[in-house]
Amino acid sequence: MSATVIDGKAFAATVRAKVAGHVARLKEENGITPGLAVVLVGQDPASQVYVRSKGKMTVEVGMNSYEHKLEADTSEAELLALIDKLNSDPAVHGILVQLPLPKHLDEDLVINAIDPAKDVDGFHISNVGLLGTGQKSMVPCTPLGCLMMLRDHHGSLSGMDAVVIGRSNIVGKPMAQLLLGDSCTVTIAHSRTKDLPDVVRRADIVVAAVGRPEMVPGDWIKPGATVIDVGINRVDAGDGKTRLVGDCHYDSCAEVAGAITPVPGGVGPMTIACLLANTLTACCRANGLAEPEGLTA
Numbered sequence: 001m002s003a004t005v006i007d008g009k010a011f012a013a014t015v016r017a018k019v020a021g022h023v024a025r026l027k028e029e030n031g032i033t034p035g036l037a038v039v040l041v042g043q044d045p046a047s048q049v050y051v052r053s054k055g056k057m058t059v060e061v062g063m064n065s066y067e068h069k070l071e072a073d074t075s076e077a078e079l080l081a082l083i084d085k086l087n088s089d090p091a092v093h094g095i096l097v098q099l100p101l102p103k104h105l106d107e108d109l110v111i112n113a114i115d116p117a118k119d120v121d122g123f124h125i126s127n128v129g130l131l132g133t134g135q136k137s138m139v140p141c142t143p144l145g146c147l148m149m150l151r152d153h154h155g156s157l158s159g160m161d162a163v164v165i166g167r168s169n170i171v172g173k174p175m176a177q178l179l180l181g182d183s184c185t186v187t188i189a190h191s192r193t194k195d196l197p198d199v200v201r202r203a204d205i206v207v208a209a210v211g212r213p214e215m216v217p218g219d220w221i222k223p224g225a226t227v228i229d230v231g232i233n234r235v236d237a238g239d240g241k242t243r244l245v246g247d248c249h250y251d252s253c254a255e256v257a258g259a260i261t262p263v264p265g266g267v268g269p270m271t272i273a274c275l276l277a278n279t280l281t282a283c284c285r286a287n288g289l290a291e292p293e294g295l296t297a
Ligand SMILES: Nc1nc2c(c(=O)[nH]1)N[C@@H](CN(C=O)c1ccc(C(=O)N[C@@H](CCC(=O)O)C(=O)O)cc1)CN2
Pocket: 050, 096, 097, 098, 099, 100, 121, 141, 142, 232, 244, 263, 264, 265, 266, 267, 268, 269, 270, 271, 272
């Protein structure tokens, strides 16, 4: 195995430590404590774990955490009323609605009801438009985490060929925008892309975000390329247990790549670290204060 392992768990810890330092200064110098409200609808087990983790880490960096757990049969009107309340609460600088929502709720409608300035997920249509036009926005946490790791590993990304596999609104599209913003030549590949292996083989940077276990084998990877694996797929481990794998076949990709993120312990932990970074950024903007350096795109 030759690739350098990009340790997302360790990197996320450094991001959270930076956030905690800024939060301490905000409290000390300005008497302000950033606040993050997380809304969970229903009892999806994975979502419950993520929300618990978000609340714990929010408190650990010194912010106020407000958790709203609603029943699975909560109506759209009830959820929108809560968002309205959080939008006008000055103690709340960031609002996140955990996804996926139960089927009877319209995700787009709910997300677009969040005040864009408090949309720490960066999913609101205004933030999508701002990012797409290169303006200051809230940036989706997972792609922001990927960008931070890539910048840390490479310094400048300018002129590099990047292939993003997956075109979701949450990861694929914003990731492509961010790479373009850092002057990469970007291809977005997806299920209908012709000659996908050849397209991927051209890339200096491969970001895999398709949600298909181990879809990308090592012989698709250009020697020395950087592989960022966004996939988190639970598969049968054969002994009645399960294990997590990414969208890339780790062992074969690590043989040829120059650097690779593992699953678990790669992109995943950066998602929550960047959520905290975004909450800090939203708080600074709301109070007309300078934004923390190195924690935004
Ligand atoms: N409103 C949002 N909903 C969801 C988002 C999001 O960014 N905003 N992303 C995912 C879930 N997610 C955070 O919400 C998330 C997923 C994974 C991890 C993580 O650290 N994963 C670990 C492995 C965890 C495990 O053992 O299962 C890892 O990769 O090392 C953090 C956050 C969907 N919903």
